[in-house]
Structure formats: C-alpha cells, structure tokens
Amino acid sequence: MSHSHDQSEAEEEQIHFANVIVTFKNYAQYSLSANNRRRKDFFTLPKQDQELLERLGYKAKLDLVDNAILANADFLSKVVSDPEIFRPGIEEESATDSPTDHQQSAAGHSHDHVSSDHSHSHGGHGRSHSHHHSHDGMSRNRQRYKPTDFDMDKLRSTLKQFVRDWSVEGTEEREACYKPMKDALVSHFADVPASERAQLRVLVPGTGLGRLAHDVAGLGFACQGNEFSHYMLLSSHFILNRTTEINAHTIYPYVHSFSNVVSDQDMMRPITIPDILPSDLPPGSNFSLIAGDFEEIYGAESDPDEPQSGQWDAILTCFFIDTVLHLPSILHLTDYSLTRYPLFKAKNIVNYLRIIHKILAPGGVWINMGPLLWHWENNSTNDPSIELTLEEVKALAQSMGFTISNERTIDTTYTSNSQGMLGYVYHAAFWTAIKQ
Known part of the structure; x- marks a missing residue:
C-alpha cells in the first residue's frame, strides 16, 4: 500500500x-x-x-x-x-x-444492530x-x-444501546440474548475449574457498549471485545472507564419520537445507568477492547506481536454475523495504547466464517446468537452482497470444519421500547459450533 x-x-x-x-x-x-x-x-x-x-x-x-x-x-x-x-x-x-x-x-459506514x-x-x-460512501471529490x-x-x-440509537447494555430496564433483553451465550460458554468449559478460566481466551466481536464482554470477563475468562463504530467506542470508553457510581447518569432515550406512545410518562421516563459498576470486576480480571474492523484485525497476521491464528478458545457472536461490511482501520485500544492496522477490504460471509474458524484453537467453541439481516442487500452503491439462508449459513460453517450442536430459536427484541405500542421480535438462531 x-x-x-x-x-x-x-x-x-x-x-x-x-x-x-x-x-x-x-x-x-x-x-x-x-x-x-x-x-x-x-x-x-x-x-x-x-x-x-x-x-x-x-x-x-x-x-x-x-x-x-x-x-x-x-x-x-x-x-x-x-x-x-x-x-x-x-x-x-x-x-x-x-x-x-x-x-x-467510508469510515462512516455503520451497520449496527x-x-x-x-x-x-x-x-x-x-x-x-x-x-x-465517500466519493473521489471530497x-x-x-x-x-x-x-x-x-x-x-x-446518536439516538446509541442512547438506546445504553438502555440495552447498562440499565435495569435492559435486563430482559440481556437475559434473552447474553445469558444463553454465557451459559453455553461455561458449559463448554465445565471441566475447567473457575480458578483456571483466566487461561481461556474469549473474543466478542461487534461488542457495542461492551456488556457481554464485560460479563464474560466477570466469569473469570480472559475476554476481548472488538468494535468499529466511533459512536460505540466513545460511549463504551465513557461507561467502562469514566463511570464510578451505579446509576450515576440519567438519560431520556424515548423523547425523540411521538409515534406509538401510550402516555407522556412512558415517553419521558428517565433511565439511569449503569445498573452495575463496570469497574467492579474480580481482582485479576483480563478485559480489553480492540477498536477496528474485525476482518482487518483478526483476518490477517498483521502484527507479529499479536498472532491470531488458533489463539482463541471461544468466540461469541451476538447479532453479528449478518453485519458483513468493510471499514477503514480505526485504532487499536488496549490499556490506552494506539496501533494502526492496515486496510483490508474483504466483504463476504464466507470470509467471516473462515476467520472465525482460523483463529479458534482446535476444539474451540463458536457460540452464535442472532438473526440474518443482510445489511447490504439491494444496496444502491454496487457493493457486492452475498445473502444466505440460515440453512446455508450452517452448511457453510459445517463445510469449513465446524460441528454444530445445541441449536434452538430464541425470541428476543433489540433495543426495544418495552412500554411502546410497537415492537419487533427476532426469532434469533442460537447454536454452539466446535472447531474440528
């Protein structure tokens, strides 16, 4: 380059x-x-x-x-x-x-859930x-x-993400999405004493505001979150590193729309965050955040000091695998150190699954939870988009060397207004897949 x-x-x-x-x-x-x-x-x-x-x-x-x-x-x-x-x-x-x-x-491509x-x-x-997209003529x-x-x-959506990840009101969504994933992770490593979980490395790509990765670290695993959105990165940095009290902040995430509102009180109800103290992790916890594009960081051995291939014991993807996209590298944030990664423009579900398989250790587990909203379907920018059915995604994973088990459908919302008159329920696919 x-x-x-x-x-x-x-x-x-x-x-x-x-x-x-x-x-x-x-x-x-x-x-x-x-x-x-x-x-x-x-x-x-x-x-x-x-x-x-x-x-x-x-x-x-x-x-x-x-x-x-x-x-x-x-x-x-x-x-x-x-x-x-x-x-x-x-x-x-x-x-x-x-x-x-x-x-x-181009750095503004944002396909968050x-x-x-x-x-x-x-x-x-x-x-x-x-x-x-950016065009030649800025x-x-x-x-x-x-x-x-x-x-x-x-930005309005970011306020709702705070509700999902860091409020009492978001508990129901977190229980529906995060709990099955954490339970599956603990079950897969049931033969490992809790005191030895720190030796197991867990990756959570598309970590958003970081609650799932934080909770996994709280279980004793060495956990790393990965995120590319500047909105999410700024917000997660604030809530994780600069918040020192439970319920320190009050927001009003539902005041921007008057549609499908039952009462004024519902629309203007305050939400306090965080519901727990993010810094209150067990002594010796290993929790870090890598900022940048998943394919750039984990898809190429660009940093000899941080090899990726076969280095992860578990990968948890929550509402993630349908977000196939490209973003320029942003930064590498671990203990406040900054390192740039090179540009890597691959953009397809095949490569996502290939990377997940490659960076897992033999016998490692991939735990997935989410729907299939293909974010580039019918785009007007001539970007390639491969949209697979759920059966095709699973067949692709199996062809790459995964053995899928523990399959089920979990009904869940996503940043839903629990007191509004409109809500969407995802029939989300859940599975665990072992790398052979």
Whole structure:
C-alpha cells in the first residue's frame, strides 16, 4: 500500500471521527429544532383546536421534552469531553474537508444492530442500516461539518444501546440474548475449574457498549471485545472507564419520537445507568477492547506481536454475523495504547466464517446468537452482497470444519421500547459450533 494512500486513509478516518464528535456536540441544537417544529405546527391549527390541545397539556409536554433533550445533551457532552484518547489532536469544533450530506465518508459506514425511529430497514425492522460512501471529490472548501439525519439517528440509537447494555430496564433483553451465550460458554468449559478460566481466551466481536464482554470477563475468562463504530467506542470508553457510581447518569432515550406512545410518562421516563459498576470486576480480571474492523484485525497476521491464528478458545457472536461490511482501520485500544492496522477490504460471509474458524484453537467453541439481516442487500452503491439462508449459513460453517450442536430459536427484541405500542421480535438462531 502506498504511503500517499495510507495517509489518505488516515486523514479520512480523522475527518470522520471529528465529524462524529461534532454530531455529539450538535445533538441539542438538532433535537430542540425538531421539537420546535411541533410548536410551529401547533400554531398553524385553528384557534379552537389549539385550545383543545392545550387543555390536554400538549404545549406543556413540548416544554418537558425540551428539558429531557437538554439532559441528554449534558450526558452526551460528557461522553465526548475527552476524545483525545481515541484520536489525539481533534479540534473542538472541527472544520473539515467534509463530504456533502449525501456523501458519508467510508469510515462512516455503520451497520449496527440498532432500533431507530425513522431508519431505512428491510421488512420494517428496527435495525437501521445505510449505504453511505465517500466519493473521489471530497469538498475542498473547508467548512464546519453539518451532521446529517443519518448521523443523528446513530446518536439516538446509541442512547438506546445504553438502555440495552447498562440499565435495569435492559435486563430482559440481556437475559434473552447474553445469558444463553454465557451459559453455553461455561458449559463448554465445565471441566475447567473457575480458578483456571483466566487461561481461556474469549473474543466478542461487534461488542457495542461492551456488556457481554464485560460479563464474560466477570466469569473469570480472559475476554476481548472488538468494535468499529466511533459512536460505540466513545460511549463504551465513557461507561467502562469514566463511570464510578451505579446509576450515576440519567438519560431520556424515548423523547425523540411521538409515534406509538401510550402516555407522556412512558415517553419521558428517565433511565439511569449503569445498573452495575463496570469497574467492579474480580481482582485479576483480563478485559480489553480492540477498536477496528474485525476482518482487518483478526483476518490477517498483521502484527507479529499479536498472532491470531488458533489463539482463541471461544468466540461469541451476538447479532453479528449478518453485519458483513468493510471499514477503514480505526485504532487499536488496549490499556490506552494506539496501533494502526492496515486496510483490508474483504466483504463476504464466507470470509467471516473462515476467520472465525482460523483463529479458534482446535476444539474451540463458536457460540452464535442472532438473526440474518443482510445489511447490504439491494444496496444502491454496487457493493457486492452475498445473502444466505440460515440453512446455508450452517452448511457453510459445517463445510469449513465446524460441528454444530445445541441449536434452538430464541425470541428476543433489540433495543426495544418495552412500554411502546410497537415492537419487533427476532426469532434469533442460537447454536454452539466446535472447531474440528
């Protein structure tokens, strides 16, 4: 790879990261403006209709929503108050060679498993995915980045991820998704005394805000999470490393949409996080986070000091294997050390499973949980997309040398509003697979 191309990729990553910071900082302005639109619409109504709605408390509700948005903004400002840990030298209000609103940088490809209010999703699902690309012509006019609707949708979804991973309200989803995986992990290594689990290395790719990986480390395993989304990385760093009290923060994740709401109280209910103290792991726990693209980091022996092939005793994929995509490398974060990984553009489910098989130790276990929402299906950017049925995914895994067992279907939601009038239930596939 040429030096100029390397430099271009690094600049593009830094631009995207700066734009994510700007998105966090612009949350209040954007969200208050959206709420103020409701006020303007209210005053377009006939006077008698305004009076009827005012008796219901509609105008007062809008004021309460403003207050909730400001509380969210205060929390989000804390999340990005010290972004230099991820990208030294970020300016507070970045003026960047930014893409236009229709040209998201490649580092901005984000296919998280999120539930959003107005996302573009297949079959009405709640997990958003968008196909934004950088193009050859990034604007040469240096200007302050203006966050797009897509950017703000990602940020709102991040608030809901906090609910899923780090609140009492998220307990039901975590029990449905994480508990079967942790139980299967413990069962597979039942012959290993709990005191010796630290010798077993467990990888959790697509770790999001880190709760599953954190809980696995709490069971005594040496656990590493992997994540690529800047939204998730900033947020997980904050909750894992800079939160010192249970229920230290209060957010209002459901105030952004008035659709399918039973009551004002439901929409504006506060959620406190975290429900446990993230730093309260047993003495000697081994828990780390690697930031970057799964295929780049684990698919190539790019770092002689950290070989991957055959080095993992277990891999846990939760809502992950259908997120096949490419992102430029971001950074390598372990004990605050930064190391860049090279660009690797493979993008197919075959390679995902190949990497999982390759990096597992003989007899190692792959535990999977999730649906199959192929994020690039019917994309308009001419990116290749291979979409397999569940039976085909399992047959592919078997052809690569996995023996699948413990199969079942688990019904679960994902960042669902438990008190809303609309919810989607995934009939998620669960299995354990042993590398032969």
